[in-house]
Amino acid sequence: MAFFERLRAGLDKTRKNFTDKIAALVSGSAAINEDFYEELEALLVMADVGVNTTGKLIEAIRAAVKRREVTEPDQVLPFLRAYVSERLGEGVARTKIxxxxxxxxxxxxxGVGKTTTIGKLGHYYSLLGYKVMFAAADTFRAAAADQLAIWGERAKATVVRQAEGSDPAAVVFDALQSAKAKQADILFIDTAGRLQNKANLMEELRKIHRVIKREIPDAPHETLLVLDATTGQNALNQAKVFQEVADVSGVVLTKLDGTAKGGIVVAIKEEIGIPVKWIGVGEGVMDFRPFEPEEFVKALFDKE
Ligand SMILES: Nc1nc2c(ncn2[C@@H]2O[C@H](COP(=O)(O)OP(=O)(O)O)[C@@H](O)[C@H]2O)c(=O)[nH]1
Ligand SMILES: [Mg+2]
Structure with a gap:
């Protein structure tokens, strides 16, 4: 299946939960009145667009109605499509290698898909001819480094690891030395994400940061936050915490296949201000893609 078809299929449930319901509301409404706004608001919130973002969308529609750009209910969906497309397009520039x-x-x-994402991205950049390395800085579980090693083989990436329980910052130090010595183009650092203890998480990430800065002052060149789309509003809360403890420059939204909560893409950009840069739509090595707002909007809004 071509990627666009996979994306469309992945967004089937979101489309049913979002676009189709709005379309039904629109075709069942004679006029844009307070009842219409109220029902639309409820639909948007249920589609995980987020309360604040829903408020903004409703305001935008009210303003468009006032300007008489939108006069009939059936103009609302095209208006929303254009608005979402415009807003999602801001700041999506990807990492310069x-x-x-x-x-x-x-x-x-x-469990959000960090290791899988690194495997997929590593494979992607290897195919483009870059020399890729992985650092297994999730030292909390032995299985984590094993899993990364398997992805390393698939992606043709060298994996730097140490024994289970070793200091993540020490792994990062090793990996940076090795990447410089071997003249690697890209080093991906896989980390553990134990959010239960925010103080530990913060300390661990801070230490990793310090080690990176000491070796390469302008690094990390990108900090990608991986979020699982199926967790809906929870993903938004995670984004808020990680933005406090790390300087997040982009989001990777995984598991967009088979979730009804794809509206979260809009909420992340509007409420956290971090652009979604990559999306995952499956477990396979090719099941991901640079996030293209127009393509996403097309898969979400358009009938075919
Ligand atoms: N359906 C689906 N599963 C995914 C996706 N990305 C990752 N997974 C699965 O999610 C689970 C956890 O992934 P993992 O990379 O180990 O998460 P980590 O703990 O953040 O490193 C694995 O079973 C992956 O195969 C995705 O885009 N779609
Ligand atoms: Mg992992």
Whole structure:
């Protein structure tokens, strides 16, 4: 299946939960009145667009109605489509690969798809001809480094690891030395994400940061926060915490396949202000993609 078809299929449930319901509301409404706004608001909140973002969308529609750009209910969906497309497009520029190595720190809570994402991204950049390395700085579980090693083989990436329980910052130090010596183009750093203890998480990430800065002052060049789309509003809360403890420059939104909560893409950009840069739509190595707002909006809003 071509990627766009997979994206569309992945967004089937979101489309049913979002676009189709709005379309039904629109075709069942004779006029844009307070009842209409109220029902639309409820639909948006239920589609995980988020309360604040829903408020902004409703305000935008009210303003458009006032300007008489929108006069009939059936103009609301095209208006929303254009608005979302415009807003999602801001700041999505992806990491520039320059400097030896470009360091990409990957953070997020357990199970969201950090290791998988690194595997996919590593494979992607290997195919483009870059020399890729992985640092297994999730030393909390032995299985984490094993899992990264398997992805390393698939992605043709060298994996730097140490024994279970060793200091994550020491792994990062090793990996940076090795990446410089071997002239790697990109170093991905996999981390553990134990959010239960915010103080520990903060301390661990701060230490990793210090080690990176000491070796390469302008690194990390990107800090990617991985969020699981199926967790809906919870993902928003995680984003708020990680933004406090790390300087997040982009979001990777995983598991967009088969979730009805795809509206979260809009909420992340509007409420946290961090652009979504990559999306994951499955467990396979090719099941991900640079986030293209127009493509996303097309898959979400358009019938075919
Ligand atoms: N369906 C689906 N599963 C995913 C996606 N990304 C990761 N996973 C799965 O989510 C689970 C946890 O992923 P993992 O990379 O180990 O998460 P980590 O703990 O953050 O490193 C694994 O079973 C992955 O195969 C995705 O985009 N779609
Ligand atoms: Mg992991």
């Amino acid at each position: 320059s400097g030896t190595p470009t360091v990409i720190l990957v953070v997020g809570v357990n």
